[in-house]
Amino acid sequence: MPQQSDYIVIGAGSAGSSLTRRLIDAGHSVHVIEAGSVDTDPNIHSPQGWPALLTGPNDWAVMTTPQEHAAGRELFWPRGKVLGGSSSLNGMIYIRGHRDDYDAWEAEGNTGWGWDSVLPLFKRSEDHEDGASAFHGAGGPLHVSRLRDRHPAAQAFVDAAVALGHPLTEDFNGEIMEGAGFNHATIKDGKRHSAWQAFVVPVLDSPLLTVTTDALVHRVVIEGGQAVGVEYSVGGEMLVATADAEIILSAGAIGSPAVLHRSGVGDRADLAAAGVDVVVDLPGVGKNLHDHLLVGNIYESPSPLIPGRNNLLESQLFAHSRQTDDNAPDLQPLFLHLPYPTDGGDAPAQGFTIAPGLVAPRSRGTLRIASADPAAAAIVDPNILAEDYDVEALVDAVIMCREIGGHEALAPFVAREYVPSSAPADRDAIRSLVRALAGTYHHQVGTCRMGVGDDAVVDPQLRVRGVAGLRVADASIMPTVPRGNTNAPAIMVGEKSADLLLGA
Numbered sequence: 001m002p003q004q005s006d007y008i009v010i011g012a013g014s015a016g017s018s019l020t021r022r023l024i025d026a027g028h029s030v031h032v033i034e035a036g037s038v039d040t041d042p043n044i045h046s047p048q049g050w051p052a053l054l055t056g057p058n059d060w061a062v063m064t065t066p067q068e069h070a071a072g073r074e075l076f077w078p079r080g081k082v083l084g085g086s087s088s089l090n091g092m093i094y095i096r097g098h099r100d101d102y103d104a105w106e107a108e109g110n111t112g113w114g115w116d117s118v119l120p121l122f123k124r125s126e127d128h129e130d131g132a133s134a135f136h137g138a139g140g141p142l143h144v145s146r147l148r149d150r151h152p153a154a155q156a157f158v159d160a161a162v163a164l165g166h167p168l169t170e171d172f173n174g175e176i177m178e179g180a181g182f183n184h185a186t187i188k189d190g191k192r193h194s195a196w197q198a199f200v201v202p203v204l205d206s207p208l209l210t211v212t213t214d215a216l217v218h219r220v221v222i223e224g225g226q227a228v229g230v231e232y233s234v235g236g237e238m239l240v241a242t243a244d245a246e247i248i249l250s251a252g253a254i255g256s257p258a259v260l261h262r263s264g265v266g267d268r269a270d271l272a273a274a275g276v277d278v279v280v281d282l283p284g285v286g287k288n289l290h291d292h293l294l295v296g297n298i299y300e301s302p303s304p305l306i307p308g309r310n311n312l313l314e315s316q317l318f319a320h321s322r323q324t325d326d327n328a329p330d331l332q333p334l335f336l337h338l339p340y341p342t343d344g345g346d347a348p349a350q351g352f353t354i355a356p357g358l359v360a361p362r363s364r365g366t367l368r369i370a371s372a373d374p375a376a377a378a379i380v381d382p383n384i385l386a387e388d389y390d391v392e393a394l395v396d397a398v399i400m401c402r403e404i405g406g407h408e409a410l411a412p413f414v415a416r417e418y419v420p421s422s423a424p425a426d427r428d429a430i431r432s433l434v435r436a437l438a439g440t441y442h443h444q445v446g447t448c449r450m451g452v453g454d455d456a457v458v459d460p461q462l463r464v465r466g467v468a469g470l471r472v473a474d475a476s477i478m479p480t481v482p483r484g485n486t487n488a489p490a491i492m493v494g495e496k497s498a499d500l501l502l503g504a
């Protein structure tokens with residue numbers, strides 16, 4: 001007996017949660033189908049708990065293929081598999097990206113996605129502790145707070161950067177993104193405010209809402225060009241759900257293209273290799289995979305640092321590399337008051353990390369399914385560092401971060417530089433270092449690209465090309481990754497998709 005609702009939302013992550021809430025508020029019935037479990041692990045709710053979640057039962061723990069331009073390494077990509085999706089695992093930094101990012105989406109033909117159109121959606125989601133202003137919203141579901149009880153080492157990082165000439169910024173989401181400062185965070189009353197907790201938990205008792213957890217979606221059933229149902233399994237039992245209105249795929253940058261492939265929507269050659277019959281030949285599915293990159297520049301401390309009271313990721317810097325004339329910064333170095341080896345390698349027992357970060361990468365990769373089996377891992381090849389620009393910008397970032405790490409403001413926390421273990425002799429040595437260390441910033445996007453060209457998977461209304469009644473709403477639709485962390489942008493995509501579905 002198929003389960004029926006107005007809408008089916010596949011995936012209870014950042015975008016799926018905001019979308020679900022808006023559909024419920026508008027009086028529609030919604031069935032949320034989520035592969036992960038209920039968000040009961042206390043490490044989800046403690047802002048300091050996120051490192052303990054990685055590789056655990058709430059993590060898909062994606063592994064990439066060996067990376068040709070990154071010393072042949074396979075990269076570990078954590079992804080949330082739980083109510084809240086990656087917003088239940090993430091570092092809680094609240095940043096939206098630069099206005100130029102969204103204006104570039106619009107300039108490519110994505111009408112309605114420019115900064116002036118999306119800023120009201122960011123504000124609508126938000127309940128910023130400072131109250132409403134030109135850049136912030138108040139009274140929305142998602143609480144955003146400033147960090148208190150700041151870590152002294154995080155403060156020293158900001159002091160060092162400012163002493164070296166970087167501007168001080170109070171708000172990376174304000175008038176000027178560039179500079180060093182403290183993050184604002186999705187933390188409420190000392191607890192993580194995941195998208196699930198913020199948007200859906202307040203309406204959990206609604207008779208309009210059905211939530212099925214531990215439910216792996218196999219495919220969307222498409223008949224005569226129309227999405228007619230969702231096939232999924234719970235504990236080995238196959239089930240089918242149907243929607244009177246539409247089906248929305250919010251399974252994230254890894255999950256959404258994989259579900260489309262299993263549904264027969266994708267590049268003819270990719271589908272043939274996986275043994276899946278072609279329903280719609282849509283070459284863009286799984287292409288355009290990209291991510292921000294981090295490199296760990298780690299310092300050993302003379303004594304243990306005091307524990308952090310916040311999200312372990314308190315301060316950071318937006319800056320320009322020497323490789324770009326863009327108005328918007330292309331680097332986002334991140335400070336952690338703990339050792340954080342971005343290659344999963346060696347780390348000192350006590351210390352801190354200044355992680356040179358690239359947020360305007362030009363390399364693009366691919367995602368394909370290995371077979372029609374939904375339990376089989378996808379073949380994920382982000383092709384990092386294929387473009388010289390990415391390497392050179394990260395080399396600039398490493399130089400910038402080592403300069404900050406060597407500043408006297410941080411001296412009380414430094415016994416020695418640990419990674420790199422000896423000062424690189426020249427730029428070539430730093431290039432090798434970048435290829436040996438670069439890892440994820442956890443901001444994968446782009447695999448169901450929104451656009452108007454042949455490479456687009458969804459149109460600017462987020463409708464899957466060639467399939468009626470099916471949309472994608474999550475980080476996978478982003479044509480280019482915004483400069484900044486991607487939780488708030490994914491939540492915004494959920495908000496926007498609700499407006500598109502509801503004809504607002």
Ligand SMILES: Cc1cc2nc3c(=O)[nH]c(=O)nc-3n(C[C@H](O)[C@H](O)[C@H](O)COP(=O)(O)OP(=O)(O)OC[C@H]3O[C@@H](n4cnc5c(N)ncnc54)[C@H](O)[C@@H]3O)c2cc1C
Binds near residue numbers: 443444485
């Ligand atoms: C460790 C980590 C740290 C991060 N730190 C930050 C940060 O500090 N700030 C920030 O802004 N961003 C951060 N991010 C990134 C941010 O959280 C993500 O970009 C964002 O949550 C993506 O939202 P989404 O809706 O696209 O996908 P997700 O939130 O990942 O949701 C996808 C959901 O779909 C489900 N799903 C997938 N496949 C299936 C299937 N076949 N059947 C059923 N369900 C399925 C998944 O289980 C998941 O719940 C971080 C991410 C990680 C992993």
